[in-house]
Amino acid sequence: MEHLYSQRVKQVKASEIREILKLTQQPEIISFAGGLPAPELFPIEAMKVVTQRVLSEMGKEALQYSTTEGYDPLREKIAIRLNRDGLNATRDQILITNGSQQGLDFTGKIFLNPDDIVLCESPSYLGAINAFKAYECGFKEIDTDQYGMDLTHLEGVIQETPNAKFIYVIPDFQNPSGRTWSKARREGLVRIANQYNLVIIEDNPYGELRFEGERIPPIKSFDTEGRVVYLGTFSKTFSPGLRIGWVFAAPAVLSKYILVKQGADLQSSTISQRELNLFLDLYDFDTHIDSIKVVYKKRRDLMMTTIKAAFPIEAEYEIPSGGLFAWVKLPKHVDTRAVLQKAVENKVAFVPGGSFFPNGGQENFMRLNFSNMPEDKIVEGIMRLGNILKEVI
Amino acid sequence: MEHLYSQRVKQVKASEIREILKLTQQPEIISFAGGLPAPELFPIEAMKVVTQRVLSEMGKEALQYSTTEGYDPLREKIAIRLNRDGLNATRDQILITNGSQQGLDFTGKIFLNPDDIVLCESPSYLGAINAFKAYECGFKEIDTDQYGMDLTHLEGVIQETPNAKFIYVIPDFQNPSGRTWSKARREGLVRIANQYNLVIIEDNPYGELRFEGERIPPIKSFDTEGRVVYLGTFSKTFSPGLRIGWVFAAPAVLSKYILVKQGADLQSSTISQRELNLFLDLYDFDTHIDSIKVVYKKRRDLMMTTIKAAFPIEAEYEIPSGGLFAWVKLPKHVDTRAVLQKAVENKVAFVPGGSFFPNGGQENFMRLNFSNMPEDKIVEGIMRLGNILKEVI
Structure with a gap:
């Protein structure tokens, strides 16, 4: 066949993270994966x-089909929350998705023809790379x-x-690098997208998790032409098990996401919303x-000081000011x-x-998650890990 | 842009059903839509x-990420249930999806190149037609x-x-026709798929809702070569708001669905499963x-006897023995x-x-849902409707 x-x-191809997640479900493993x-x-x-x-007061509605766009009061709350960050969102510009991963998949579906090119940070989030790859694109x-x-x-x-279609970025506490874009770079990115008529996909799952320093306005806040698509999620601030994220985009663009959501799974969970x-x-x-x-923050501090003490001197790293x-x-x-x-x-x-690294060739990096394990672990x-690294270096 | x-x-294109659903959320509308x-x-x-x-006994696990394939005890129960219908399912052959609509979208993604042809019943489920169309296929x-x-x-x-890739069918209480395939046709379909090396997509959201007569074994039960993909759902038997369906397929085929699910949204809701x-x-x-x-059954009987009494004599219909x-x-x-x-x-x-009708041209049919409205409505x-039809005929 x-x-x-x-x-x-x-x-x-199978996502390495998902396969490793399976492996690391064994309780005796200390997983930073x-x-x-x-x-x-x-x-x-x-x-x-x-x-x-919810079940007592609106059980019938909560267990029934509902609209593709999502539950209006929730869309409204998301818009209001975004506007605290200098955005100008309205309820109608929000689509509820199954986590922001679904927003990534829809992005590929909406913009990518075979052999189109995605421009991304080096390195970039592997779940996004895999989602886009399914639409037969290349990466620069x-x-x-x-x-x-x-x-x-x-x-x-x-x-x-x-044949570049969009620029995919994670400007806050990037996955995997932990880095955060400066305001000037954000403004500059929008200028370039405007000049060359490209879309920007701003993926922001970690922005709420800043441990120190001032929040920097989202790239979307500098968008003057409706060409920034902003992806958000409750996975890191509430629960990933509920699978609730959102797309915030200009009406014309969002209408494509809504259409694609209809065909993809009709709607996100009524009751969870x-x-x-x-x-x-x-x-x-x-x-x-x-x-x-x-x-x-405490776990980050502990991980970074332990890395400093235990990893060989050749290991290079920055201190992420937020994220995971x-x-x-x-x-x-x-x-x-x-x-x-x-x-x-x-x-x-x-x-x-x-x-x-979507184009491969860089095997000398490791991503370490500090949010999931308790301090002693x-x-x-x-x-x-330090002992192993000292052996191989 | x-x-x-x-x-x-x-x-x-926007699904007519979804747009109408929005319209008919007004409580004064009697909706058979x-x-x-x-x-x-x-x-x-x-x-x-x-x-x-669930929250008391396993709250941490229920709100956390979990595996793409789905919650093993639920997959196991689905397999056991399917086997009562003469299937031979195991847990590992089940993938949990967000309703069977997601199984349809994945089917398109896995099998369809642009200009490939889907063979389907005439008429067929419009949600499937829309899901497949997103992969630029044609229909016969x-x-x-x-x-x-x-x-x-x-x-x-x-x-x-x-360039036909698969045959898409809803053999039990079909949407929209209400018809059910005979055993002989089911066996015959598998023979033809074997002979011409095609995949069969058996979409079975309504099979459990038989009001009379004997259950007929699923097409999948006659599958000798692992070429039938069976889509099921809890939407019609438990709750559509939870968005839980499944794909049952041979391991090699299911592995494609699992890969696609990873990129599409990582997993279905941990807590709902x-x-x-x-x-x-x-x-x-x-x-x-x-x-x-x-x-x-009561509502179907009432709708059919009222149709008989109130619709003009030119209206033709069959009595569906199950479904919606x-x-x-x-x-x-x-x-x-x-x-x-x-x-x-x-x-x-x-x-x-x-x-x-994916290729259009047949505007003289109407689909009437009898499950949702109370008897008086x-x-x-x-x-x-009868009065309106008498005016136009």
Whole structure:
């Protein structure tokens, strides 16, 4: 039956993260691999309250089909929340999706013909790379530094890439690098997109999780021509198990996302949207996020100081000022896929960096998640990794 | 920005059903339009019990990320249930999806290159047509009678269609026709698919809702070569708001669906899967389905006898022995889109049949849902429709 499969599905490979997640479900593994929130911070008691009330007060509606766009009061709340960041969102510009991963898939579906080019940060989120690849695109990686994309490099690449469709970026606490774009780079990116008539996909799952310093306005806030598509999610601030994210885009663009959502799965969960909406009505979401940030900051600090103490001197890294991930560069000759093998033998896991470079060739990086493991395991796991790295360097 | 959109998204149009659903959310409308279950039959009290227990007993796991394939105990239960119908499913052959609509979208993604041909019943489910169209395919409609597809016609079309990839069918209480395939046609379809090396997509959302007569084994039960993909859902037997369906396929084929699911949205809702699984542990699902069937049978009877009394003699229809829909054929000159306009003015709605013919040209049908409206509204609504039809015929 092989010949019956589409060209596009031949491009799709298993996500390394998902396969590793399966492996690391064994409780004895210290895992820095997945992008998992800390489960002890999930608002379980609040969920008990809101599930009961939703079922009691609107059970019939909550279990029924509903509109593709999503539950209006929730869309409204998302818009209001976004507007605190200098955006100008209205309810009608929000589509509820199954996590922001679904927004990524729809983005590929809406913009990519075979052989079109996605411009992305180098490195970039592997889940996005895989989602886009299913639409048979190619990638050009743009150099990045601690302020974001190198816009001179970007402009040069655009000029030689007539089939570029969009620029995909994660400007806040990037996955995997942990880096955050400066305001100037954000403004510059919009100018370039306007000049060359490109779309910007701003993927912002971590923006709410800033541990220090001032928030920088989203790229979307500089959008004057409706060409920035903003993807958000409650996965990192509430619960990933509910699968609720959103797309915020100009009406003409959003209408494409809504159409694609209709064909893809009709709508997101009616009941989960109503539960989340009631949670936002009854509880202080900012206080909840603050409690997450306190814990993650502590874990980040602990991970970074342990890395400093335990990793060989050749390891290079920056301190991320938010998000979930630290990113470590090792000498060129180190293959972190081989390191992972040894690590798993020692009951510790991370994601080798190679998968975050869509065009490959860079195997000397490792992505380390600091949000999911308790403090003692962070120390123990980083020590184990340090010992392995000292052997291979 | 128009030129930035992909070819495929230019093919996608708004589903008439979804747009009408929005319209008919006004409570004063008697709607036979959507495929909505009766909300008064949703197991709200049971849901209260299972949501509390899931959150109390496994809250951290229920709100966390989980595997793409789905929650193993639920996959296991689905397999066991399928096997009562003569299937030979194992847990590992089940992928949990967001309703079976997502299985349809994935089917398009996995099998269809641009200009490939889908072979389908004439008429066929418009949500499937829209899902497949997004992959730039064409359709060839196969004649049907009360026993299913005309297999002679099918074979003739296959012989002149080298780029046919799969045959899409709804063999039980078809949407929209309400018809059910005979056993002989099911066996014959598998023989033809084997002979011509095609895939069969068996979409079975309504099979559990048989009001009379004996169940006929699924097409998948005659599959000897792993070329039947079976799509199922809890939307019609439990709740559509939860968005839980499944794909059952041979391991090699299912692995493609799993890969595509990873890129599309990582996984279905962790908590909803666990809630549904606990419901199946604690309650008798067959008893629950029986209670649905009693109500729907009564509504079907009432709708069909009212149609007989109130519709003009030229209206042709069969009595569906299960499912959610009746299908009425009117004289060739009647355009049911125009009828719908008048109907909505009279506060009653249905779906014009034209959208169910992917190649168009047949506007003289109407699809009538009998599951969602209470008895008095069924009578009142059908009477109103009868009066309108008598005017236009």
